[in-house]
Amino acid sequence: MRIAIMGASGRVGTRLVELILANPGLELAAALVRPGSKLIGVPVSGGSIEYRPADAGMNSRCDVMIDFSRPVASLRLQEEIGSKSIPMVIGTTGFTVEEDERLSMFSRQRPILVSANFAPGFEAFKRAAIDFARRMPDAEAGIGETYHRAKKTDPSGTSLLLARDVCEARSRVMGFAAPQPAITVNRVGDTVGINEVRFQMGAAEAVLTYRVQTLTAYAAGAITAAQWLVSIPRPAGRYSLADSLND
Numbered sequence: 001m002r003i004a005i006m007g008a009s010g011r012v013g014t015r016l017v018e019l020i021l022a023n024p025g026l027e028l029a030a031a032l033v034r035p036g037s038k039l040i041g042v043p044v045s046g047g048s049i050e051y052r053p054a055d056a057g058m059n060s061r062c063d064v065m066i067d068f069s070r071p072v073a074s075l076r077l078q079e080e081i082g083s084k085s086i087p088m089v090i091g092t093t094g095f096t097v098e099e100d101e102r103l104s105m106f107s108r109q110r111p112i113l114v115s116a117n118f119a120p121g122f123e124a125f126k127r128a129a130i131d132f133a134r135r136m137p138d139a140e141a142g143i144g145e146t147y148h149r150a151k152k153t154d155p156s157g158t159s160l161l162l163a164r165d166v167c168e169a170r171s172r173v174m175g176f177a178a179p180q181p182a183i184t185v186n187r188v189g190d191t192v193g194i195n196e197v198r199f200q201m202g203a204a205e206a207v208l209t210y211r212v213q214t215l216t217a218y219a220a221g222a223i224t225a226a227q228w229l230v231s232i233p234r235p236a237g238r239y240s241l242a243d244s245l246n247d
């Protein structure tokens, strides 16, 4: 499987490149970085290609593209690819509601799998939190996150997703719109990722914690999702990580 990486010099992008080059069943089709990057023209270590600017992305002969960059870069890549039916896996987070709607529009052209968190077991963790919220709808829910100090201080895509789904679960049981859980943001050292869902019940508190140990966990999950996405010809549309796990 030939994979093009958007955001190839990033924290996750470099792990994606490493995993692809180390797997004989995978081939690095393109390593795309920011236009103007000093890496442009530099050979990718151990590989037979050079880093290239993202605007060359639409010419990459690949089976699938994996994007871990920035919202503006991700959407620009979608525009540049145009109507080509290149399947895509997007891990980039931080899209506004309008930008996310644009992603859905682009998914009319090609299969696009989007997930805020590709680490193993995250979907199961999220479902456990939803199940707890359904069983204890009167509990006051709160979300906590701890990431590396370089991450922007806005709530992560993971926290926003957990807050949305826990809120929806409570609202459905209670029959009215539950308040959105508060999100507490921490940035500590080079923490890879700690996510908490807290349920305060007065006399007791439940805390569900999800801790990711390595950045490679996200990269490996994204590659597995890409292998699923291209395992059979799929219709254009927007796919979730749950789709790949439920198959």
Ligand SMILES: NC(=O)C1=CN([C@@H]2O[C@H](COP(=O)(O)OP(=O)(O)OC[C@H]3O[C@@H](n4cnc5c(N)ncnc54)[C@H](O)[C@@H]3O)[C@@H](O)[C@H]2O)C=CC1
Pocket (backbone or CB within 6 Å): 006, 007, 008, 009, 010, 011, 012, 013, 032, 033, 034, 035, 037, 054, 068, 069, 070, 071, 072, 073, 090, 091, 092, 093, 094, 115, 116, 117, 118, 119, 157, 218
């Ligand atoms: N879904 C998931 O499982 C995960 C998602 N993420 C998200 O993935 C994104 C990237 O995360 P990191 O690798 O930590 O960030 P990073 O800042 O280390 O890497 C971002 C990469 O995007 C590239 N980039 C930035 N602007 C660009 C542009 N205009 N054109 C082309 N390339 C551009 C940079 O050159 C860099 O290679 C973030 O949105 C982060 O929240 C991160 C980890 C896991």
Ligand SMILES: O=C(O)C1=N[C@H](C(=O)O)C[C@H](O)C1
Pocket (backbone or CB within 6 Å): 093, 094, 116, 117, 147, 148, 151, 155, 156, 157, 158, 159, 192, 193
């Ligand atoms: O920037 C990160 O590191 C991560 N970002 C994603 C997010 O915004 O949720 C996924 C994961 O939490 C790590």
